[in-house]
Amino acid sequence: MTNNKLDQLRDRVDELNLQLLSLINERAQLVQEIGKAKETQGVHRYDPVRERHMLDLIKEENNGPFENSTIEHIFKQIFKAGLELQEDDHRKALLVSRKKKPDNTIIEVKGVKIGDGSQQFVFGPCSVESYEQVATVAAAVKEKGFKLLRGGAYKPRTSPYDFQGLGLEGLKILKRVGDEYDMAVISEIVHPNDIETAVDYIDVIQIGARNMQNFELLKAAGAVNKPVLLKRGLSATIEEFINAAEYIMAQGNGQIILCERGIRTYEKATRNTLDISAVPILKQETHLPVMVDVTHSTGRRDLLLPTAKAALAIGADGVMAEVHPDPAVALSDNAQQMDLKQFDEFVQSLRSSAFVQI
Ligand code: PRE
Known part of the structure; x- marks a missing residue:
């Protein structure tokens, strides 16, 4: 040829x-x-x-x-x-997609901006047990310069015989402490009918992992003008998580914070497997702020610090971790909450590590 x-x-x-x-x-x-x-x-x-x-x-x-x-x-x-x-x-x-809105959504709660490139922290006990317990934690958290306080009033527990939370009484305690310490309070709501009442007491509505696909609850949270912290479901794919956020935004409420809290895998060394790569994926796919709950993902106090560092290094907008004045007698999740001394060390170590600006 x-x-x-x-x-x-x-x-x-x-x-x-x-x-x-x-x-x-x-x-x-x-x-x-x-x-x-x-x-x-x-x-x-x-x-x-x-x-x-x-x-x-x-x-x-x-x-x-x-x-x-x-x-x-x-x-x-x-x-x-x-x-x-x-x-x-x-x-x-999708309304939550970055293709639809290229700019980051920034959520402001009592002067704290989440999603603006800063790193924010949410601390507090797993369950609200008493005014004194929440106030003690609030004082410790505030003293370190943090303003976001969490506490569970309605507790969706694995066993129906475990402590189910103080309900409305718990929300009232959170409001009182929030007002007294000038802090924003975050608490989980589990029933759509409680959303309207909750907005009078709390600053951020949390939708927990077990309710990520409770569509009536998502719609109810989407119908009010209050930031929502949406946790990833136990076995939810990232796509399902994004669609759950879409349910809220489709009702008109765009103030959504996504929270990776670990997913269920075959691994037993941690309570759940922290899907750290979900953070940059969610940031790429959506315009919403992304936080990481290091307590529920690991279920281990010794892993709170390294996972918090990893979360911030990979680009999370914030970290959530549980603090209790006396975890040994806590009414829920006592193996994973930090006591006040551990909290002190946790914050000090975070402050001295690269990638952390607090
Ligand atoms: C198409 C794409 C995906 C479907 O699985 C089947 C066919 C194609 O590429 O032809 C198009 C399509 O969605 C369809 O015809 O229903």
């Missing part, structure tokens, strides 16, 4: 490549339109029956030299790419 002949063949291949490119993209545009139509009809994007039908038609017309199996493989890749395009478009359309 002369060089001239080779060049001619290659020229023809170049032309065909461009034709294929144009056809593939024309096809992709149609697939995008199909995706939009499916979205409005609420139909699943992936359709194996349709794919099988197309492959059969294509193979019927295949005169080689490619084998049917090769053709099937190539077209399956094209279908897969089309499906990914439809999913990309779907993500772009």
